[in-house]
Amino acid sequence: MHLPHPRGPLTEELLGALRSGIDDFYAVLAAAPTATGEDAALALWVLHELHYRGFGEVPEQLEWDPQLIRVRRVLEHDLENRLRDRFTAPEGLSFVEDVFDWIDGHEGPSLARHVHRDADREQVLELFRLRSLYHLKEADPTAWVVPRLGVRAKAALMELQYDEYGAGDPNRLHHHLFAEGMRASGLEPAYDAYLHLVPLEVLEQNNALSMFGLHRRLRGAALGHLAAFEATSSLPSRRMAQGLERLGFPAEMVDYYAEHVEADAVHEQLAVRTICAALLEEEPELEEDLWFGAFTCLDLEDRFARTMLARWGVEEEVA
C-alpha cells in the first residue's frame, strides 16, 4: 500500500511529512484549517488509513502520533459538522418500527437501476474502481464498534459481522469476494490501486464510516449507518447482478452481488430488529444518532450517484 498523490497544499504537507519520517507535524497542523474539499478529504482518508493496514512508507508508530491525531480531529470535526448540518431528525418516528418505511420513502438517484438496464461495460468498470475503496474493507469500520456496546447489542452485531466475514471461511469473506470479482474482471484488487480516481463523494463516504467507527461517541451513528446500508442493498444487488450478466461480467463478480441479495435480506432485519433495537434498550438517548447515521448513509450515496450519472450524461433514475 502506497501513499497517494497530493490533491492540494494540505496533502502536499501531510504526505511529505509522513514520507520524511520526522515526527514534527506542526506545518501540517497549520495547513489543516485552510484546506478545502478534496484536499481535506484525502488527508483525512490517509490519516484514517493509518488505523487500518497503513502504508509501506509510513512508520507504524505514527498511527498514534499526537500531532497527527490533532490534524485528524480538526478534519473530522469539520466533516461531522458538515454532515450534521445536512441532517434533520424525522419527527414522531420510532427507528425500529419505521426506518424501513422511511428508507422506502426516500427518493434518490439509483446507480443499480442504471447498471441493470443501460450502463455500458466501461461505466460499470469505473463504478467498481471507485467502489473498491469501500468494498475491499467492507464491514471493517463497523468492527470497531463491537467493544463499545452492551451485551445484547454486541452479540447481535457479531451475529451480522460473522456473516460479513464469511462465517469463518476466508473464501466467503465479503471483501474477498469483491477482490475476486475485481481480479476476474481484469481490475487490480488493491485498495490503493484506484485511489487517485475517486471523487470527493467517495472519500466522504469512506471518511464518514471510519469516523463513525473510530469514535465511541458516534456508535449510534455507526449502527444507524449500518442499518441503512443493509436496508438499501438486497434489491439493488439483484439489479446489479442482472446488469452484470447482461454485460457478460465474470461469475465471480456476479457472485458478489448475488451473495448480497440474500445476505442483506437477513442483515437488514438483524441490523434494525436486533442490533439497533438492543442498542436503544440499553441506550435510548442514541436514537437521534441512529437517524443521523442512517440519513448520512443515504445522503452520501445520493451525492455519489448524482456525480456519476452527471459524469455519464444520464438522467437521474430514482430508486
Place this chain on the structure above:
Amino acid sequence: MSAAGTHFEHPDVVVCPGGPMLLRGKHTIEDADGVPHETTRPVTAVCRCDRSASFPWCDGTHRVLPAKLRPT
C-alpha cells in the same frame, strides 16, 4: 440486577412483521413441490410473502409490495 443473573431471549425463529422469518442455525426447508433447500448461513431469512425471486429465501421483494400483500 437479580441474584438469578440475566438471561436474554435468543429464539431460533423470529417472525419479522411485514417481512421474512429469520431462522438461526442449520435447517432444511422443503418447498411446496417437495424440494429440500438447506440453509447455508448463520441466520437465514425465509420468505413469507411468496414473491421472492430467490424463494424460499427472502430477497427484499416484500418491501416493494403494497401493505395488504405483505405478511403480517
